[in-house]
Amino acid sequence: xxxxxxxxxxxxxxxxxxxxxxxxxxxxxxxxxxxxxxxxxxxxxxxxxxxxxxxxxxxxxxxxxxxxxxxxxxxxxxxxxxxxxxx
Amino acid sequence: xxxxxxxxxxxxxxxxxxxxxxxxxxxxxxxxxxxxxxxxxxxxxxxxxxxxxxxxxxxxxxxxxxxxxxxxxxxxxxxxxxxxxxxxxxxxxxxxxxxxxxxxxxxxxxxxxxxxxxxxxxxxxxxxxxxxxxxxxxxxxxxxxxxxxxxxxxxxxxxxxxxxxxxxxxxxxxxxxxxxxxxxxxxxxxxxxxxxxxxxxxxxxxxxxxxxxxxxxxxxxxxxxxxxxxxxxxxxxxxxxxxxxx
Numbered sequence: 001x002x003x004x005x006x007x008x009x010x011x012x013x014x015x016x017x018x019x020x021x022x023x024x025x026x027x028x029x030x031x032x033x034x035x036x037x038x039x040x041x042x043x044x045x046x047x048x049x050x051x052x053x054x055x056x057x058x059x060x061x062x063x064x065x066x067x068x069x070x071x072x073x074x075x076x077x078x079x080x081x082x083x084x085x086x087x
Numbered sequence: 088x089x090x091x092x093x094x095x096x097x098x099x100x101x102x103x104x105x106x107x108x109x110x111x112x113x114x115x116x117x118x119x120x121x122x123x124x125x126x127x128x129x130x131x132x133x134x135x136x137x138x139x140x141x142x143x144x145x146x147x148x149x150x151x152x153x154x155x156x157x158x159x160x161x162x163x164x165x166x167x168x169x170x171x172x173x174x175x176x177x178x179x180x181x182x183x184x185x186x187x188x189x190x191x192x193x194x195x196x197x198x199x200x201x202x203x204x205x206x207x208x209x210x211x212x213x214x215x216x217x218x219x220x221x222x223x224x225x226x227x228x229x230x231x232x233x234x235x236x237x238x239x240x241x242x243x244x245x246x247x248x249x250x251x252x253x254x255x256x257x258x259x260x261x262x263x264x265x266x267x268x269x270x271x272x273x274x275x276x277x278x279x280x281x282x283x284x285x286x287x288x289x290x291x292x293x294x295x296x297x298x299x300x301x302x303x304x305x306x307x308x309x310x311x312x313x314x315x316x317x318x319x320x321x322x323x324x325x326x327x328x329x330x331x332x333x
Contacts, residue, residue: 033217050257054239057252059162080224087217
């Protein structure tokens with residue numbers, strides 16, 4: 001094999017290695033984002049549940065708005081999780 | 088010569104006596120009230136016995152205030168049918184400034200990081216967008232949770248009890264209740280420049296109940312709260328003396 005072709009193979013291998021390394025890093029970041037998204041959905045469920053408990057403990061006219069905000073927060077968390085899944 | 092009064096005879100104008108001046112005095116002597124009649128007497132309105140709350144106008148329950156005298160449409164889950172909420176307190180809004188500033192700082196942090204450490208710019212655009220969305224979702228969660236902690240951690244004074252509602256975290260709730268009869272001692276503490284300027288402090292209430300001490304932390308107008316509690320204690324004593332205990 002000529003030196004030029006050997007050099008080309010080495011460079012190609014380096015490029016492939018860099019690409020595979022970058023791909024692996026992005027894959028790892030994606031996995032972390034998915035896990036974080038899942039935990040955030042769990043947190044959203046807890047917030048919604050506790051808002052309902054708080055609303056039963058102290059009843060004021062503004063609480064339906066707060067509970068609605070909690071539900072909205074949960075839906076946004078679900079949307080973020082789905083977004084991370086299809087990243 | 089004037090007639091000699093004879094008590095054994097029933098006078099025609101029973102209950103009224105005419106004197107020589109022509110005026111008529113009405114004899115208002117009546118039978119004393121029985122204890123049942125006294126007990127049936129309606130409870131006095133708070134404005135009748137509390138000078139502090141008499142000067143306060145009733146507030147809407149929609150308010151985000153920390154001092155809510157005579158709030159409309161505010162109830163709690165263990166409230167009795169004839170019990171009225173006289174005062175709803177929260178921690179003074181100035182105590183929430185640290186987390187508000189923290190949330191603002193966290194919101195601005197990505198821009199600082201991008202300017203100082205441009206490492207993230209090597210990521211694909213959608214990953215940068217995902218990271219930003221995730222970051223601001225966390226910041227919003229932090230702010231929302233802090234707001235819920237402030238809004239629902241309340242101190243309630245009714246005409247029967249004092250209630251301390253504590254949500255120490257989203258999954259831990261503690262409600263302490265003490266009847267006004269069981270209050271032994273009230274201590275109000277206002278220390279420091281910030282507390283003096285914004286007029287908020289901590290009130291410690293010693294009780295004879297199972298919960299020896301209730302603490303109203305960083306509530307506005309601690310002197311007024313103490314006065315209201317003292318007036319309520321006096322009214323409770325008065326109710327006991329008059330036999331109007333419910």
